[in-house]
Amino acid sequence: MLTEADLSAIVVTLKLATLTTLILLLLGTPLAWWMSRTRWRFKFLLEAVIALPLVLPPTVLGFYLLVALGPKGPVGALMETLGARPLAFTFTGLVIGSVIYSMPFVVQPLQDAFTAVGRRPLEVAATLRASPLDRFFTIAIPLALPGFFTASVLGFAHTIGEFGVVLMIGGNIPGETQVLSIAIYDHVEAMEYAHAHWLSGVLLLLSFFMLLAVYALNHRFRVLRP
Amino acid sequence: MLTEADLSAIVVTLKLATLTTLILLLLGTPLAWWMSRTRWRFKFLLEAVIALPLVLPPTVLGFYLLVALGPKGPVGALMETLGARPLAFTFTGLVIGSVIYSMPFVVQPLQDAFTAVGRRPLEVAATLRASPLDRFFTIAIPLALPGFFTASVLGFAHTIGEFGVVLMIGGNIPGETQVLSIAIYDHVEAMEYAHAHWLSGVLLLLSFFMLLAVYALNHRFRVLRP
Amino acid sequence: ASNFSGALTTLSEHFEENTSHKVTLIFGSTGKHYAQIKNGAPFDAFFAADIHRPELLEKEDLVLPGSRFTYALGKVVLWSPKKGFVDSKARVLNRAEFRHLAIANPNLAPYGKAAQEVLEARGLWKSLRDRLVRGENIGQAFQFIKSGNAELGFVAYAQVKRPNQRIEGSFWDVPQALYTPIEQQAVLLVDSEVARAFMLFVRSDEALKIIREYGYDIP
Amino acid sequence: MKIEARFRINRGDFRLDVDLNLPGQGVTAILGPSGSGKTTLLRAIAGLEHYPGGKLKVGGLCWQEGKNFVPPHQRPLAYVFQEASLFAHLNVHRNLEYGLKRVPKADHKVSLAQAISLLGIEHLLERKPETLSGGERQRVAIARALAVSPQLLMMDEPLASLDIKLKQEILPYIEMLHQKLDIPVIYVSHSPDEVARLADYLVLLEAGRVVATGPIHEILTRLDLPLASDSEAAAIVEAFVSGHDETYHLTHLDFAGGQITVTRNTLPLGSPARLRLGARDVSLTLEHQSRTSILNIFRATVDGITEQGNAQVIVRLLAGGVPILSRITRKSADELGLKMGKPVFAQVKSVALLT
Amino acid sequence: MKIEARFRINRGDFRLDVDLNLPGQGVTAILGPSGSGKTTLLRAIAGLEHYPGGKLKVGGLCWQEGKNFVPPHQRPLAYVFQEASLFAHLNVHRNLEYGLKRVPKADHKVSLAQAISLLGIEHLLERKPETLSGGERQRVAIARALAVSPQLLMMDEPLASLDIKLKQEILPYIEMLHQKLDIPVIYVSHSPDEVARLADYLVLLEAGRVVATGPIHEILTRLDLPLASDSEAAAIVEAFVSGHDETYHLTHLDFAGGQITVTRNTLPLGSPARLRLGARDVSLTLEHQSRTSILNIFRATVDGITEQGNAQVIVRLLAGGVPILSRITRKSADELGLKMGKPVFAQVKSVALLT
Numbered sequence A, B: 001m002l003t004e005a006d007l008s009a010i011v012v013t014l015k016l017a018t019l020t021t022l023i024l025l026l027l028g029t030p031l032a033w034w035m036s037r038t039r040w041r042f043k044f045l046l047e048a049v050i051a052l053p054l055v056l057p058p059t060v061l062g063f064y065l066l067v068a069l070g071p072k073g074p075v076g077a078l079m080e081t082l083g084a085r086p087l088a089f090t091f092t093g094l095v096i097g098s099v100i101y102s103m104p105f106v107v108q109p110l111q112d113a114f115t116a117v118g119r120r121p122l123e124v125a126a127t128l129r130a131s132p133l134d135r136f137f138t139i140a141i142p143l144a145l146p147g148f149f150t151a152s153v154l155g156f157a158h159t160i161g162e163f164g165v166v167l168m169i170g171g172n173i174p175g176e177t178q179v180l181s182i183a184i185y186d187h188v189e190a191m192e193y194a195h196a197h198w199l200s201g202v203l204l205l206l207s208f209f210m211l212l213a214v215y216a217l218n219h220r221f222r223v224l225r226p
Numbered sequence C: 001a002s003n004f005s006g007a008l009t010t011l012s013e014h015f016e017e018n019t020s021h022k023v024t025l026i027f028g029s030t031g032k033h034y035a036q037i038k039n040g041a042p043f044d045a046f047f048a049a050d051i052h053r054p055e056l057l058e059k060e061d062l063v064l065p066g067s068r069f070t071y072a073l074g075k076v077v078l079w080s081p082k083k084g085f086v087d088s089k090a091r092v093l094n095r096a097e098f099r100h101l102a103i104a105n106p107n108l109a110p111y112g113k114a115a116q117e118v119l120e121a122r123g124l125w126k127s128l129r130d131r132l133v134r135g136e137n138i139g140q141a142f143q144f145i146k147s148g149n150a151e152l153g154f155v156a157y158a159q160v161k162r163p164n165q166r167i168e169g170s171f172w173d174v175p176q177a178l179y180t181p182i183e184q185q186a187v188l189l190v191d192s193e194v195a196r197a198f199m200l201f202v203r204s205d206e207a208l209k210i211i212r213e214y215g216y217d218i219p
Numbered sequence D, E: 001m002k003i004e005a006r007f008r009i010n011r012g013d014f015r016l017d018v019d020l021n022l023p024g025q026g027v028t029a030i031l032g033p034s035g036s037g038k039t040t041l042l043r044a045i046a047g048l049e050h051y052p053g054g055k056l057k058v059g060g061l062c063w064q065e066g067k068n069f070v071p072p073h074q075r076p077l078a079y080v081f082q083e084a085s086l087f088a089h090l091n092v093h094r095n096l097e098y099g100l101k102r103v104p105k106a107d108h109k110v111s112l113a114q115a116i117s118l119l120g121i122e123h124l125l126e127r128k129p130e131t132l133s134g135g136e137r138q139r140v141a142i143a144r145a146l147a148v149s150p151q152l153l154m155m156d157e158p159l160a161s162l163d164i165k166l167k168q169e170i171l172p173y174i175e176m177l178h179q180k181l182d183i184p185v186i187y188v189s190h191s192p193d194e195v196a197r198l199a200d201y202l203v204l205l206e207a208g209r210v211v212a213t214g215p216i217h218e219i220l221t222r223l224d225l226p227l228a229s230d231s232e233a234a235a236i237v238e239a240f241v242s243g244h245d246e247t248y249h250l251t252h253l254d255f256a257g258g259q260i261t262v263t264r265n266t267l268p269l270g271s272p273a274r275l276r277l278g279a280r281d282v283s284l285t286l287e288h289q290s291r292t293s294i295l296n297i298f299r300a301t302v303d304g305i306t307e308q309g310n311a312q313v314i315v316r317l318l319a320g321g322v323p324i325l326s327r328i329t330r331k332s333a334d335e336l337g338l339k340m341g342k343p344v345f346a347q348v349k350s351v352a353l354l355t
C-alpha cells in the first residue's frame, strides 16, 4: 500500500524529527537552564530573539535560510571557504532549519520547568556534596521532567508537521530531504486524494501511537508536589 | 512605504493572532486545569489527541479543514442546517483553523504550570473560605502565570507565522483573510524580494518589540520559589 | 510546475520504459524552484509553469544556452462540479449567483493571470472582486472548488480533464482570445546525457500525444 | 455544641481508626508521636480529603455522613498547616486579607490589627513570603487563620518553630480566643508542656488509634497512661483566687487540698483559675518544713505509686481529693516509706497559672 | 580546630553583623528569637549564599576570604534545613543515599544503617516523600545529613517537629557524634532546654547582632543576660562519678560544691560528667533538712540576686565556687533574708545528666 517513496519519506521524517528533537534538547537544556537562573538584565532581549523565528511564515524563513545557506549566502560562503559541502538541499540543512524553527517550543517549556524547581533542592544537593554539574543532572533535570516531556512532544510533533522551511531549504529530494509532510502535500496538489488520505492516515496513526506511548510513560515520571 | 494592502494584512494578522490567543487561553485554561487535576485513566488518550494536529503539515490540515467546512463536510453540513453562513474564506474560519492548529502550544505549558502549583496552596485557600472557582482564579492562575505567559507567547507567535492552514481555508481575501505571512509569501513567490524583505523586516520588528514588552513585563510577575 | 505533475509522471514512466534511465521528479511551485535553483539546487532540468522564470534563469546564465523551449500550452476553463451551473457562454459570471469564485493568485500563477485577463475582458474584474478567493497556485484554487467551498472557478483544463475520463460537472472552455497564451517552458540546468535525452523525448510525438491527453495544447 | 467524628482511613500500611466525641468548646489537644495520624485526622475534619464512610458532626450541623459532604470552604473553620503555606504570589498583607475578605462582615469577631500586633508582624506587611524567616512565615500563617474569625480553629503544631517568648505571648491569646469568643480549638502538639498549659481536653493518639481521651486533668494523672511517666508529666488543679499579696506581688489561690501561691495576677477575688503542678516540681516530706524558699506546702495522701525506670517512681497523691503527681527517686520513696494511703507533705517548687 | 566567621550581610531592612570565634569541637548552639538571623548565618557558613567581604576559616582551612570562596559542595559539612527538603523525585532510601554516594568510602564514619534505625525510619525506606508525615520527613532529612559523615554538622531547628521521646533518642546520638567522631555541631534552636542539654558553647543572637558568646556554663548563669531569667534557666555543672548505688539504681557524682545523686548510669568511677540544674528545681533553705524526698542538698553562698518581674528573683549561688541558679519568689527571698555572701542550703529536686 505504501510506495517506496512513501516509505523513504517516513524514514526521512522520523530521522529528521528525532535528530532535531535531540539537538534541540541538547542545545535547549543548557540555554533554558541558564536563562532560568541568570539575573542578567538583558535576558528578555535574548528571550525575544529566540521566539522570533516563530513569527515568520515558515516558507519565508526557509527562503532566508536558503539564501543564507546557498553558495552566495554568508553561511554557504563560509562553508565553501572551509571546503565543506554547501548545506542547502541536504539533510543536514534540513536539520539546521528545523532546529532554528522549533527552538522556542523547546526552550520555553524547559525554562518554565527549571524555574519551577526552585533553589531549595539544589541547595540541599550542594550540602550533600553534589557539584553544580552533578546536581544539574541528578536534581534539576529529574525534577524538571514534565518540562522535558512537553518540550520533546512539542518539538518532535512540530518538526514532523513542519513543512515550509523543509520544502524551501530541502528541495524535496526523495530519500534525502523529502519528508512525509511534503509527500502528502504533493499528493494533494496532484489531486491524488486517495493517496494523500492514506498517507495522512499513516502519519496520524503513527504519531498517535507514539504520542500515546510517550504520554502513558510520562505519567510514571511526573513528580508529585504536595 | 507600506501599501494599503500591507497595512490591512498587518491589521488582519494582529486581529487573528490576538483573537486566536484569547480563545486558546479561554478554552485551554479549563482544559489544562482539568487535565492537571484529574486522575482519569484515559487522560493520556486525550493528551495525544490534542497534540495530534501538530503532526500534520499545515497545508494538509488546512485541506482537511477545508473539506470539513465545505458544504459536503460534517461542519459545513451542520452549519447549513442551522442556516448559518459557511465558514470557509471567512475570518471566523481562519480563527477556528488557527485555534485547532495552535492548541497544543497553549494547553501543554498551561498543564505543566498548573501541575507545578501543587495541591497545598489550593487546600490553604479552601480553608480560607475560597470556593473552587474562587481559588482557581485567585490562587491557581496567579501561581501558574509563567505558564500562561509561555502559552500566550507560543500561541501568539505561532499564529502570526502560521500560514498553511490560513492559506487553505482563508482564500487570501485582502482585508478579510489575507494575513501578513501570506502577503510576504506572495512577494517572495512573485520575486518581489525587496518588498518581501521590507515586510519581513516590519513583521520581525513589530514582533520583536511585542515580545520584548511581554518578556520584560513577565519578569515582574514571575513568582519566586525558595 | 505542479499543474503538470500528472502528465510529467506519465511522461517519465514512458521514458524510463524506453531508455531504462531513472528520472526523479520533484514537484513544487515555479517560484520556489526558481529561488532554489538560484541558490544551488541540484536539479538537472526545470519545467516551469511560465516563460518568465526560465527566461530569468537564462539571463542569469544558470541554464544551458539554447535549451529553453515551450513544452505545453495551458488552457483555462471555468469549472463547477455542479451540473448545468456553467453554460457554454458562462452567463453565470454576469448573473453572479455565487458566493465565491476561485482563481489562482494572479501575481504568482500564470493561470491566475489568465483568469484575471478573462474577467477583465468581460468587464467583471472590479465587480467580482469581493467574491474572488485566491489560491497560492492553481492546485489550491481547484481544491477550493472541489471541496464545494467555492461554487466555481478558473482552473487548468488539465486539472479537470483526466485521460480517458469525462469531465464532471459543468465548464466553460474559455476562448483562447480572452487571455495571453499560457506557455509553459522548460530548460536544462546541467549538461547531462540523460537530461538531454529526456528533453528530446518530451518533444517526441509519443510525448505530445500524452501531453494533449492531459488537457494541454501543444506548441 | 459538640464534635462527633468517626473515621476509618487507610493510607498504604497506615490505618487511622477513630471514633471521637469532643467537647465543642475549649482547647482539645491531639497528642501523639510522629506518624501517629494527627495530621490525617485534622485533614479529615477540615474536609481536605474526602474519606467515604466517615461521619462528622460539629455543633449539631452535619459536615459529613453517608453521601452528604460539606466542602472545606463551606466549613466555618480555620486551619494552620504544619508546614509553610503562605501564598507565594501575595505579600504578607494580602495573605492576611485573603480569608478575611471572604468572610461576611457580620461574622468578623477577631480584629486583624490585633492579630498582627499580637504576632509581631507589623513590619512584615509589605514583604513577599520568600523573604521571611521560618518563624515569621508561621506567625503570618497563624494571623491569617485567626483573621477569618472561625467557629472552629485547627492548628497543626503551630508553635513548633517559635521561640519560647513568642509562644508565651501567643498561647494566652489562643486561650482568650476560646474563652472570649467561644471558639473551640483543636490543637496538635508534640509537647505535653504546651498541651498541659493550653488544653482542656486531650486525645492521645498512637499508630492511628485513640489510646485515651478525656478532660485533661483526668488524663494527665492516670498512672496507666504514658503521660504520667513523661519527663514533663504534670497535674492540672482547679482553684480560685483567695487573696493578693501586694508587697511581694503574689496571689494566693485555694483549692480543695490547701493554698497555692503564685506570681501576682489581676484576677478578681473568687475567680476560678487553673494551675499546672509539674511532677518533677513536687517533692515530698514527712514533716512540714519551715525556713525554706518553697512557699507551697500542703497535706496529701499517697494514692498510687508506679516505677519509672529503675531509679524513679511516680507518686500519685490526693490533696483534698485532688490528684497531683510527684516524681522522686525510688530511694527517697523507700526512705520515706511511702505506701498507699500514707500521709505526706507535698512541697511544690513552682506552679504555673494557666488561666 | 577553630571556626572563625565574620559576616556583614544586608537583606532589606535586616542587617546581620557578626564576628565569631567558635570552638572547633563540641556543640555550638545559636539561640535567638524568630527573625534574628540564625538561618542567615548558617547559610553564610554553608556557602549557600556568597556574601562578599565575609571571612570564614574552619580548622585552619579558609572557606572564604577576599576573592577566595569555596563552593558549598566542597565544604565537608552537612546541613539539616529548617524546612522540608527531601528530594521529591527520590524515595526515602535514595534520598538517604544521595549524599553518601558522593563521599569517598574512606571518609565514611557514620553508618547509614545506624542512622536509619536511630531515627526509626526503617519502614519508610521505599516510600516517596509526599506520603510522609511532617516528623517523618524531618527524620529522614536528619539521617541523610548524618550519612555524609560531615566534618561539621549544621542543624537548623531539626527537632522542632519531633515529639519529646524522639528528641530524647536523637539528642544523645548527636552528642555522641561530636564526642566519638569529634564532629563539631552548630545547632540552631529556640529552646533553651534543648540548648542546655546539648550545647558546649553558646551564641546569643538578637536582631542580627551577637549579644553574648562563650562556654555554656558561663553564659547560662550570667545574671546580666536574658538566659538566666528564662523560665527554663539552668546551670551546667561539671562533676565526676564517685559511686554507684545498686539497690536504688542511683549514681553519685561529686563536684566542687558537694555531691549530687542521679539515676544510675554506666559511667565508670571517676569519669567526668555534665549535669544540668534547672533554676526552678533549686530551692533554698537556711537549715539542712531531713525526711524529705529531695536527695541533693549542699551548701552554697549567695553570689548575686536579680529580680524577675515583680514576684520572683533569680539567685546566683556559688557552691564550692561553682555557679548555680535558683529561682524563688521575692517573698521567700525576703523571708530567708537573702543577701550577697549569705550561706544557704541548696536543695535540688531533679538533675539531668547530660553526658
Ligand SMILES: Nc1ncnc2c1ncn2[C@@H]1O[C@H](COP(=O)(O)OP(=O)(O)OP(=O)(O)O)[C@@H](O)[C@H]1O
Residues within 6 Å of the ligand: D130, D131, D132, D133, D134, D135, D136, D161, E011, E012, E013, E014, E032, E033, E034, E035, E036, E037, E038, E039, E040, E041, E082
Ligand atoms: N529579602 C529580604 N528582605 C528583607 N528582609 C529579609 C530578606 N530576607 C530575609 N530577611 C529578614 O532577615 C531576618 C533574618 O532571617 P533569618 O531567616 O536568618 O531568621 P531566623 O533567625 O532564622 O528566624 P526563624 O527562627 O524565624 O527561622 C528576618 O527578619 C527576615 O525577615
Ligand SMILES: Nc1ncnc2c1ncn2[C@@H]1O[C@H](COP(=O)(O)OP(=O)(O)OP(=O)(O)O)[C@@H](O)[C@H]1O
Residues within 6 Å of the ligand: D011, D012, D013, D014, D032, D033, D034, D035, D036, D037, D038, D039, D040, D041, D082, E130, E131, E132, E133, E134, E135, E136, E161
Ligand atoms: N500515601 C501513603 N502511603 C503510606 N503511608 C502513608 C501515606 N500517607 C500517609 N501515610 C502515613 O500515615 C501516617 C500518619 O501520617 P500523619 O501525617 O497523619 O502523621 P502525624 O501524626 O501528623 O505525624 P507528624 O507529627 O510527624 O506530623 C504516617 O506514618 C505516614 O507515613
Ligand SMILES: [Mg+2]
Residues within 6 Å of the ligand: D038, D039, D040, D082, D156, E133, E134, E135
Ligand atoms: Mg503531622
Ligand SMILES: [Mg+2]
Residues within 6 Å of the ligand: D133, D134, D135, E038, E039, E040, E082, E156
Ligand atoms: Mg530560621
